[in-house]
Amino acid sequence: MNKTKIGIGFIGFGTVGQGVWKHLQSQREELEERLGVSISFPKIAVRDLKRERGVSVPAETLTLDPMEVVNHPDVNIVCELMGGTTKAKDYTLAALKLGKVVVSANKALIYEFGREIFDAVKEFGGHYYFEASVAGGIPIIKTLREGLVANRFASIAGIINGTCNYILSRMEAEGKSYEEILQDAKKLGYVEADDRLDLDGWDAFHKAVILAFLAHGKWVSERDALVEGIRNVTLEDMHRARDFGYRIKLLGMIRRNFKTGALSLGVYPALIPLDKTLARVDGVYNAIKLSGDVAGTTILIGRGAGQDATSSAVISDIVDAMIGIRDNAHKFLTPSDIDACYRLGESARMATMDEIRSKFYLRISILDEPGTLVGFYSVLAKHGVSVARVVTYEHQGERRGTITLATYPTSEAIMERVVDELKQLPEILTAPLVLRIYEPTRE
Amino acid sequence: MNKTKIGIGFIGFGTVGQGVWKHLQSQREELEERLGVSISFPKIAVRDLKRERGVSVPAETLTLDPMEVVNHPDVNIVCELMGGTTKAKDYTLAALKLGKVVVSANKALIYEFGREIFDAVKEFGGHYYFEASVAGGIPIIKTLREGLVANRFASIAGIINGTCNYILSRMEAEGKSYEEILQDAKKLGYVEADDRLDLDGWDAFHKAVILAFLAHGKWVSERDALVEGIRNVTLEDMHRARDFGYRIKLLGMIRRNFKTGALSLGVYPALIPLDKTLARVDGVYNAIKLSGDVAGTTILIGRGAGQDATSSAVISDIVDAMIGIRDNAHKFLTPSDIDACYRLGESARMATMDEIRSKFYLRISILDEPGTLVGFYSVLAKHGVSVARVVTYEHQGERRGTITLATYPTSEAIMERVVDELKQLPEILTAPLVLRIYEPTRE
Numbered sequence: 068m069n070k071t072k073i074g075i076g077f078i079g080f081g082t083v084g085q086g087v088w089k090h091l092q093s094q095r096e097e098l099e100e101r102l103g104v105s106i107s108f109p110k111i112a113v114r115d116l117k118r119e120r121g122v123s124v125p126a127e128t129l130t131l132d133p134m135e136v137v138n139h140p141d142v143n144i145v146c147e148l149m150g151g152t153t154k155a156k157d158y159t160l161a162a163l164k165l166g167k168v169v170v171s172a173n174k175a176l177i178y179e180f181g182r183e184i185f186d187a188v189k190e191f192g193g194h195y196y197f198e199a200s201v202a203g204g205i206p207i208i209k210t211l212r213e214g215l216v217a218n219r220f221a222s223i224a225g226i227i228n229g230t231c232n233y234i235l236s237r238m239e240a241e242g243k244s245y246e247e248i249l250q251d252a253k254k255l256g257y258v259e260a261d262d263r264l265d266l267d268g269w270d271a272f273h274k275a276v277i278l279a280f281l282a283h284g285k286w287v288s289e290r291d292a293l294v295e296g297i298r299n300v301t302l303e304d305m306h307r308a309r310d311f312g313y314r315i316k317l318l319g320m321i322r323r324n325f326k327t328g329a330l331s332l333g334v335y336p337a338l339i340p341l342d343k344t345l346a347r348v349d350g351v352y353n354a355i356k357l358s359g360d361v362a363g364t365t366i367l368i369g370r371g372a373g374q375d376a377t378s379s380a381v382i383s384d385i386v387d388a389m390i391g392i393r394d395n396a397h398k399f400l401t402p403s404d405i406d407a408c409y410r411l412g413e414s415a416r417m418a419t420m421d422e423i424r425s426k427f428y429l430r431i432s433i434l435d436e437p438g439t440l441v442g443f444y445s446v447l448a449k450h451g452v453s454v455a456r457v458v459t460y461e462h463q464g465e466r467r468g469t470i471t472l473a474t475y476p477t478s479e480a481i482m483e484r485v486v487d488e489l490k491q492l493p494e495i496l497t498a499p500l501v502l503r504i505y506e507p508t509r510e
Numbered sequence: 511m512n513k514t515k516i517g518i519g520f521i522g523f524g525t526v527g528q529g530v531w532k533h534l535q536s537q538r539e540e541l542e543e544r545l546g547v548s549i550s551f552p553k554i555a556v557r558d559l560k561r562e563r564g565v566s567v568p569a570e571t572l573t574l575d576p577m578e579v580v581n582h583p584d585v586n587i588v589c590e591l592m593g594g595t596t597k598a599k600d601y602t603l604a605a606l607k608l609g610k611v612v613v614s615a616n617k618a619l620i621y622e623f624g625r626e627i628f629d630a631v632k633e634f635g636g637h638y639y640f641e642a643s644v645a646g647g648i649p650i651i652k653t654l655r656e657g658l659v660a661n662r663f664a665s666i667a668g669i670i671n672g673t674c675n676y677i678l679s680r681m682e683a684e685g686k687s688y689e690e691i692l693q694d695a696k697k698l699g700y701v702e703a704d705d706r707l708d709l710d711g712w713d714a715f716h717k718a719v720i721l722a723f724l725a726h727g728k729w730v731s732e733r734d735a736l737v738e739g740i741r742n743v744t745l746e747d748m749h750r751a752r753d754f755g756y757r758i759k760l761l762g763m764i765r766r767n768f769k770t771g772a773l774s775l776g777v778y779p780a781l782i783p784l785d786k787t788l789a790r791v792d793g794v795y796n797a798i799k800l801s802g803d804v805a806g807t808t809i810l811i812g813r814g815a816g817q818d819a820t821s822s823a824v825i826s827d828i829v830d831a832m833i834g835i836r837d838n839a840h841k842f843l844t845p846s847d848i849d850a851c852y853r854l855g856e857s858a859r860m861a862t863m864d865e866i867r868s869k870f871y872l873r874i875s876i877l878d879e880p881g882t883l884v885g886f887y888s889v890l891a892k893h894g895v896s897v898a899r900v901v902t903y904e905h906q907g908e909r910r911g912t913i914t915l916a917t918y919p920t921s922e923a924i925m926e927r928v929v930d931e932l933k934q935l936p937e938i939l940t941a942p943l944v945l946r947i948y949e950p951t952r953e
Contacts, residue, residue: 090660090804101850198657204805206657213656214641214649217533217825344787344811361533362647362812362822368787369808379805382660387841394839398830407544 070105071393075385076142077111078133078158079149083172083199084111085122086378087146091385092122104389109141112149137162144388146381147171156180163193168388168397172199172377175264178273181286189402194391196384196400201274202227202353203376204369206383211281211357212399218359220282223321224505225355226348227274229371230257230265231297231317235336236349239305239314245298257351267296268317268334275319278355279332283323284412291417293333293479299500300336304430307471311428311456313338314346318505322418329418338428338473338504344368345505356507364507420480426455426504427474427482431489432496435461435468439494443470446488450481467496473504513548514836518828519585520554521576521601522592526615526642527554528565529821530589534828535565547832552584555592580605587831589824590614599623606636611831611840615642615820618707621716624729632845637834639827639843644717645670645796646819647812649826654724654800655842661802663725666764667948668798669791670717672814673700673708674740674760678779679792682748682757688741700794710739711760711777718762721798722775726766727855734860736776736922742943743779747873750914754871754899756781757789761948765861772861781871781916781947787811788948799950807950863923869898869947870917870925874932875939878904878911882937886913889931893924910939916947 075091077084088108091098095106111124112133133149136142137158145162147169149155155176162169164187171177177184177200188195198208202225211220226232230252237248249266252258264270272294276287297317308315318337323330339346344366348354353371358364370376391397400408433439440459447454457472474482482501489495518534520527531551534541538549554567555576576592579585580601588605590612592598598619605612607630614620620627620643631638641651645668654663669675673695680691692709695701707713715737719730740760751758761780766773782789787809791797796814801807813819834840843851876882883902890897900915917925925944932938 094660097850097854100853101847103846204808206653209652209657210649213830214652214826215822216829217537217822344790347787347790359822361818361825363819365647365810365812367808367810370806375804376806379658379660379802382804383657386659387656390841394837394841396837396839398833398837398841403546404544407540410543411540 070099070103072141073104073106073143073389073392074109074139074141075106075144075146076109076136076139077146077148078136079147080111080113080120081148082374083377083381084146084148085120086374087381087385088124089122090378090382098386102386102389102393104393107141110136110139112136133158134161137165137167142167143392144168144170144385146385147173148381152176152179156183159184160187163187163195164191166192168194168196168392170196170381170384170388172197172381174200174270174273174277178276181277181280185405188400189405194388194397194400196388197277198384199377199380201277202355202369203372203380205353205355205367206380207278207355207367208281209383210365210367211278215357215359215362215365217361218357219325220357220359221323221325222358223278223282223355224345224507225275225278225319225353226316226345227319227353227355227371228265228268228271228317229351229353230259231271232349232353232371233257233351235297235300235315235317238302242302244302245300266298268294271317271319271334275321275332275334279321279330281408282321283330283415284408284410285330285415287330287332287417291332293335295335297336304471304500304502307430307458308338308428309341310458311338311473312341313504314341315502316345316348320505323415324418324422327422328414328416329422330415331418331423336502338502340505340507343507420483421478423479424476426476426506428502428504429470429472429474430500431470433468433470434494434496435466436494442492442494443489446485446492450485452477452481452485513542513546515584516547516549516586516832516835517552517582517584518549518587518589519552519579519582520589520591521579522590523554523556523563524591525817526820526824527589527591528563529817530591530824530828531567532565533821533825541829545829545832545836547836550584553579553582555579576601577604580608580610585610586835587611587613587828589828590616591824595619595622599626602627603630606630606638607634609635611637611639611835613639613824613827613831615640615824617643617713617716617720621719624720624723628848631843632848637831637840637843639831640720641827642820642823644720645798645812645814646816646823647814648796648798648810649823650721650798650810651724652826653808653810654721658800658802658805658808660804661800662768663800663802664766664768665801666721666725666798667788667950668718668721668762668796669759669788670762670796670798670814671708671711671714671760672794672796673702674714675792675796675814676700676794678740678743678758678760681745685745687745688743709741711737714760714762714777718764718775718777722764722773723851725764726773726858727851727853728773728858730773730775730860734775736778738778740779747914747943747945750873750901751781751871752784753901754781754916755784756947757784758945759788759791763948766858767861767865770865771857771859772865773858774861774866779945781945783948786950863926864921866922867919869919869949871945871947872913872915872917873943874913876911876913877937877939878909879937885935885937886932889928889935893928895920895924895928
């Protein structure tokens with residue numbers, strides 16, 4: 068039997084690249100037999116040739132020039148694991164233009180240049196795999212595109228940033244402040260160098276955008292989404308949330324109304340009912356809840372990131388890519404598949420702030436004097452916001468009180484006006500904290 | 511573009527068949543565009559031509575003879591949804607011998623004739639898809655074979671019989687007896703006609719065997735597995751389990767020791783620690799926890815059965831099959847893939863009863879007289895079984911007491927000897943109930 072030759076090249080050879088290399092080495096023989104291919108690792112682009120690595124790689128395969136990987140005649144699968152978006156885009160497009168397969172974990176790149184990447188796939192016949200870009204230990208992209216292909220998803224809710232989930236879980240478990248746990252998480256290397264990616268929700272946003280594109284065929288931009296991080300969540304909010312029957316998690320939320328076409332995407336700290344599975348996913352774990360119109364609710368839980376979980380996802384892509392190269396036919400996200408995805412998006416439009424509704428949690432710092440509550444409640448009443456639960460308490464020795472409350476469902480637009488007006492009241496001491504309350508449609 | 515013609519035939523057109531037909535009709539145009547195929551439904555074999563159905567099918571496509579579906583020149587995908595094993599096997603093999611693709615939800619058939627089916631796939635070039643055979647709403651087979659392909663699984667634990675989970679959940683929630691809830695479940699049509707399949711664990715066993723074959727390449731037979739149903743679980747056991755920190759679920763358990771090669775497979779009611787995700791999966795939901803050596807722990811939760819969840823899985827198989835036919839290349843469980851699976855099984859052997867270890871829960875009915883506990887504890891001591899927790903209590907007005915206890919880990923072999931000796935004691939009034947306690951290796 069004439070075995071298909073597969074050459075796997077790496078651009079970027081940090082933790083994940085080395086993990087992929089290590090596991091592929093140990094499984095190589097089994098994979099070769101199973102798939103009827105012959106695997107080699109012709110070229111690896113690194114930043115420093117002399118650096119000590121956890122795996123031992125033949126010196127002659129290392130190069131400083133990523134284009135050597137892209138252009139190497141024996142490389143037909145390029146693993147882009149360098150991160151960043153500018154150069155990564157150049158190498159990705161260069162490889163795709165040669166009709167090669169690119170495997171990537173680079174969610175920021177896909178968010179920024181997904182359209183160009185898929186256009187290049189369509190034009191030049193290469194292929195792009197990116198299972199590792201969202202929730203490494205969870206095969207969410209395969210599940211969305213293949214396993215649950217029969218479904219349309221009215222709602223996709225996910226805990227998709229392990230760092231934030233780790234910080235929030237530890238704050239609550241240990242009763243420590245955000246700052247204290249954050250410093251610890253940084254020491255452990257859990258926080259990206261640009262910490263806004265994790266802490267302000269942008270990493271989760273990039274992932275949510277990828278899922279929204281796959282599910283609904285629309286690339287959602289920053290200005291069309293609600294993106295908030297976890298910096299303003301305090302231990303006090305967590306305790307109050309628990310009193311109200313919730314836990315606070317950073318949630319990525321994609322909602323689609325198939326009747327009106329409205330699509331919304333948000334990333335924000337949300338209160339999740341205590342008895343729901345999502346509320347119980349702690350630490351570095353990710354979880355994604357899919358509400359399909361045929362299969363009903365499906366929840367997937369697994370490690371979000373880290374060397375091994377991400378390696379597992381990259382290897383699954385490499386296996387799919389090897390089969391695609393062997394059969395000269397990739398199965399999913401082919402040109403006609405991509406076209407169909409965009410066609411799906413034609414019936415979608417971004418929801419207005421009037422259409423996006425939920426219950427809200429508010430924390431307000433208020434002057435502690437007779438009558439100050441009247442103004443506050445008047446603003447709520449004026450906008451028709453009903454209060455489901457409220458706890459008001461004083462701060463010993465200070466002339467201020469705190470109000471925490473949960474509302475009945477209302478719209479983002481109304482809540483924005485409420486907050487704007489509250490800020491005008493002299494008795495309101497700082498800008499109110501507003502969190503959304505997650506209400507599962509069914510489970 | 512020359513579109514590949516796909517003809518989908520049905521053998522058996524009950525709830526699931528009609529669900530598949532209905533959803534495929536509504537998605538047909540989208541699928542045709544996306545996959546570049548043209549879909550038709552040439553033939554449907556039913557048991558009664560005149561029966562009223564929830565979907566309206568052209569009369570001329572109906573037949574009483576399943577071989578008309580198999581032999582129809584335009585049918586290249588045969589959905590075997592008739593159930594049973596004897597005739598279903600004949601039609602399945604007949605279709606495979608014609609090089610056709612068979613899509614099935616028939617776990618009993620795969621358990622009994624999986625080897626013959628895969629042999630026929632290898633010999634005649636057809637293909638067999640069976641995602642719907644295990645946990646409809648969870649794409650577990652795709653996850654095992656594709657999404658988590660980089661992993662070997664030391665443990666797979668699953669709640670994979672929705673009927674038992676429904677009964678146990680309701681018993682606990684409503685404080686009602688097994689018999690009472692069972693009657694209700696039967697009225698609702700949740701229990702298979704042959705109720706031993708659900709209640710004695712055989713349905714879950716068939717599913718566990720399929721997962722074990724896919725993960726470890728071994729067909730496990732009845733005599734090599736521990737299979738127990740839920741008939742002996744009482745409300746009292748549930749309360750006691752909760753006191754001890756557990757809930758009782760019917761669990762399918764596949765464990766593999768990669769050092770010794772030992773593989774074990776069991777289906778039994780097990781006590782699961784209250785804080786674990788599996789313990790919180792209720793009603794008709796299924797859940798499967800995979801412990802992979804690369805990705806770590808991944809948990810999937812979804813509807814186990816029912817028209818829609820099963821239809822969703824069947825349609826995902828049909829889509830894979832259509833792509834395989836279009837490209838003239840199926841992706842997974844190809845002949846070389848099947849061979850590789852069996853080769854994997856060569857390094858596995860069934861674990862002995864000495865090797866299978868866990869904590870145990872025991873309930874014993876004992877004569878309530880001075881000294882009767884001595885004999886009981888002597889048996890445990892003789893076999894080196896340590897007691898972690900014990901509750902002993904009397905029954906008012908009766909001369910008997912009940913002992914419920916949780917042990918430290920010991921082996922199946924030792925526990926069997928303990929129970930045998932306990933049965934010999936005159937003060938032990940009925941055969942002890944023995945349940946296993948599930949201890950996750952990591953989560």
